[in-house]
Amino acid sequence: MAKLTILEFPDPRLRTVAKPVESVNDDIRQIIDNMFETMYEAPGIGLAATQVNIHQQIIVIDVSEDKNEPMVFINPTLTVIDEATESYDEGCLSVPGYYEEVERPIRVKIDALDKNGDAFTIEPEGLLSVCVQHEIDHLNGKLFVDYLSNMKRQRIRKKLEKQHRAK
Ligand code: QAP
Ligand code: CO
Numbered sequence: 001m002a003k004l005t006i007l008e009f010p011d012p013r014l015r016t017v018a019k020p021v022e023s024v025n026d027d028i029r030q031i032i033d034n035m036f037e038t039m040y041e042a043p044g045i046g047l048a049a050t051q052v053n054i055h056q057q058i059i060v061i062d063v064s065e066d067k068n069e070p071m072v073f074i075n076p077t078l079t080v081i082d083e084a085t086e087s088y089d090e091g092c093l094s095v096p097g098y099y100e101e102v103e104r105p106i107r108v109k110i111d112a113l114d115k116n117g118d119a120f121t122i123e124p125e126g127l128l129s130v131c132v133q134h135e136i137d138h139l140n141g142k143l144f145v146d147y148l149s150n151m152k153r154q155r156i157r158k159k160l161e162k163q164h165r166a167k
Helices: 026-041 126-139 150-166
Strands: 046-048 058-061 071-080 085-090 100-105 108-113 119-122
Touching: 026 046, 026 058, 046 126, 058 126, 071 126, 085 126, 100 126, 108 126
Parallel strands: none
Antiparallel strands: 046 058, 058 071, 071 108, 085 100, 108 119
16 A cells, blocks of 8 residues: 555646546555545545546545545546535645635435445445545536635645745
């Protein structure tokens, strides 16, 4: 296993749109293992391949208390079931140190492939629903700060840029 480097906002590579995985093989499973190691060490609850500069549609998530319920989503598609939304105080490993309320649909359906390439469907609830939607956004080059006012996003960008220069 290997820990990967997480890209940070406003890195333009975070805007790349990921391509579908063509075949769920051992190379993909290696990437998944490395993504879990990176996410658990951070520590985080979700990581999209885009964030580690791999532009394929792969997401890893573990929202469990004991960090023992790893979930993998390959080539995920999202369907909104109900228009009702709810806001959640979101963060992101690519926007370290910042949390802001983001509004998203509560009820969505996710179709994806697991790490064996088998199709599955879930209707996630609560934090898992928020997290899957946040991670699918990454695969489309979108970040949670895009939902904020220009002023808030600029403030975060300037502070992170300053922090990056100091490194
Ligand atoms: C996405 O985010 C998420 O600022 C996953 O300094 C977050 O794992 C979905 C993290 C909240 C739904 C709700 C953030 C770690 C981790 C930070 C994460 C930080 C250190 C964020
Ligand atoms: Co994120």
